[in-house]
Amino acid sequence: MATSQPIAQLGHPILTKKAQPIEDISSPSIQQLIDDMMQTVENAGGVGIATPQIHHNKRIFIVCSKPNARYPNAPDMPPTAMVNPEIVSHGNEQENGWEGCLSVPSLRGLVPRYTYIEISYFDRNGYKHHAIYTDFLARIFQHELDHLDGLTFVDRVASTDDLISESEWFRQYN
Ligand code: ZN
Numbered sequence: 001m002a003t004s005q006p007i008a009q010l011g012h013p014i015l016t017k018k019a020q021p022i023e024d025i026s027s028p029s030i031q032q033l034i035d036d037m038m039q040t041v042e043n044a045g046g047v048g049i050a051t052p053q054i055h056h057n058k059r060i061f062i063v064c065s066k067p068n069a070r071y072p073n074a075p076d077m078p079p080t081a082m083v084n085p086e087i088v089s090h091g092n093e094q095e096n097g098w099e100g101c102l103s104v105p106s107l108r109g110l111v112p113r114y115t116y117i118e119i120s121y122f123d124r125n126g127y128k129h130h131a132i133y134t135d136f137l138a139r140i141f142q143h144e145l146d147h148l149d150g151l152t153f154v155d156r157v158a159s160t161d162d163l164i165s166e167s168e169w170f171r172q173y174n
Helices: 028-044 135-148 164-172
Strands: 048-050 060-063 080-090 094-101 102-116 114-122 127-135 162-165
Touching: 028 048, 028 080, 048 102, 048 135, 060 135, 080 135, 094 135, 102 114, 102 135, 102 164, 114 135, 127 135, 162 164
Parallel strands: none
Antiparallel strands: 048 060, 060 080, 080 114, 094 102, 102 162, 114 127
16 A cells, blocks of 8 residues: 655755666566655655655655746656656756755755756566656756766755745746
């Protein structure tokens, strides 16, 4: 059974640790972790969540972009668990965009990300996938991959001027 988990908040040490690769994707504990992350991100209205955010130190995240109250312009896709995800290559161009994070409530940050990335990951059944992500999906992937390397978006802003409250972000940009 999937159980929504408490989300680690900025300052919790788990959010600054490098997560460990998964060796046995089929193990019941990993499958349970994926189920719990799916439930947690859905309940929280996120477009992605990484394992450290539910207090585990494993290289897994969920990408689940769909339009919702927090991200009205997000593309629609089925929730996808990505195990041992990697950026294989990327374009040269970066673009600034506003990001939020379930671990950093009520704040948005202007973060530069690659607009074109070639990625790989294993799905929850152990099959390897390659894909090209652009724009918003590329942004989510880079944001979640950062979590597996102990970084949050506040580590990526160029200046504190690029941090604003979520209410102010809604007022100015929607
Ligand atoms: Zn996040």
